[in-house]
Amino acid sequence: MVAHQNSKASQERVAIAGKTEDKQLYPDTTYTGFWSQPVGNEIVGLRYFGAGHTNGDSFVHFENANAVHCGDLMFNRRFPFIDRSSGANIENWIKALGKARKAYDKDTFFVFGHAAEGFPVTGTREDLKAMQNYLSKLLKFVKKEIKAGKTKEQLSEAGKYTSIPGAEEWKGQGIERGLTAAYEELTESLNGK
Numbered sequence: 001m002v003a004h005q006n007s008k009a010s011q012e013r014v015a016i017a018g019k020t021e022d023k024q025l026y027p028d029t030t031y032t033g034f035w036s037q038p039v040g041n042e043i044v045g046l047r048y049f050g051a052g053h054t055n056g057d058s059f060v061h062f063e064n065a066n067a068v069h070c071g072d073l074m075f076n077r078r079f080p081f082i083d084r085s086s087g088a089n090i091e092n093w094i095k096a097l098g099k100a101r102k103a104y105d106k107d108t109f110f111v112f113g114h115a116a117e118g119f120p121v122t123g124t125r126e127d128l129k130a131m132q133n134y135l136s137k138l139l140k141f142v143k144k145e146i147k148a149g150k151t152k153e154q155l156s157e158a159g160k161y162t163s164i165p166g167a168e169e170w171k172g173q174g175i176e177r178g179l180t181a182a183y184e185e186l187t188e189s190l191n192g193k
Contacts, residue, residue: 001025001026001027001028001029002027002028002029002030002031002035002037002046003027003029003030003031003056003058004030004031004032004046004048004056004057004058005030005031005032005056006051006054006055006056006087007027007030007054007056007057007058008026008027008030008056009056010054010055010056010086010087011024011026011027012024012026031046031048032048033047033048034046034047034048036063041064042062042063042064042065043062043063043064044060044061044062044063045060045061045063046058046059046060046061047059047061047100047103049095049096049099049100049103050089050092050095050096050099051087051088051089051092051093051096052072052073052088052089052092052093052096052097053071053072053073053080053081053082053083053088053093053113054072054083054086054087054088055086055087055088055089056086056087057071057072057073057096058071059071059073059100059103059104061104065109066104066105066107066108066109067108067109067110067111068100068104068108068109068110068111069110069111070100070110070111070112070113070128071113072113072114073093073096073097073100073113074097074110074112074113074114074127074128074131075112075113075114075115075116075131075170076112076114076115076116076119076120076121076123076127076131077115077116077119077130077169077170077171078114078115078116078119078170078171078172078174079170079171079172079173079174079175079177079178080114080131080174080177080178081174081177082177082178082181082182084181084184084185088181089185090135090138090139090181090182090185091139091185093135094132094135094136094139097128097129097131097132097135098132100125100128101125101128101129101132104125106124106125108124108125109122109124110122110123110124110125110127110128112127116170116171116172117172130169133166133167134164134167134170137164137165137166137167138164138167138178138179138182139182139185139186140166141164141165141166141182142155142179142182142183142186143186145183146183146186146187152180152183152184152187155176155179155180155183156176156179156180156183157176161175161176161179162175163175164178
């Protein structure tokens with residue numbers, strides 16, 4: 001089992017807190033930036049471009065097939081879960097998706113962790129670009145609301161917002177999670193944390 005070193009640390013933290021260490025299966029190999037190894041007729045490469053959905057997410061590239069599994073780094077037109085307790089960072093997530101778009105070619109087949117109803121769980125670099133746009137618009141919207149004096153509670157009030165301006169195709173349940181995470185990230189950076 002292979003994972004980014006931050007992913008293993010998060011697994012350990014959660015298992016200790018939940019007193020489930022004896023049931024946890026930890027990775028026996030960790031990496032920091034890149035890991036690759038032949039597996040059968042395939043070469044599997046893991047890439048870490050920094051914190052995104054958590055601080056340990058990897059893009060998994062099946063090199064011979066030219067397919068990349070994005071896991072929770074990609075929510076195709078569905079409001080993402082931004083796991084702040086495990087080091088998520090929206091600003092860097094935008095950069096990580098940009099790095100992935102450059103790392104893989106136009107023919108790469110992407111498999112996403114999630115998709116909204118009516119949208120596929122597979123796609124192209126253009127879908128990664130759309131996710132970047134959503135996250136950028138989320139930060140821009142929340143920053144504007146903070147400047148207007150909105151509190152985190154006002155932003156995360158259930159049903160108050162149904163979409164993010166400029167990224168209306170993102171839908172489903174959970175918009176409040178993104179609004180809350182963006183608020184916390186932006187106010188921490190404004191307060192110098």
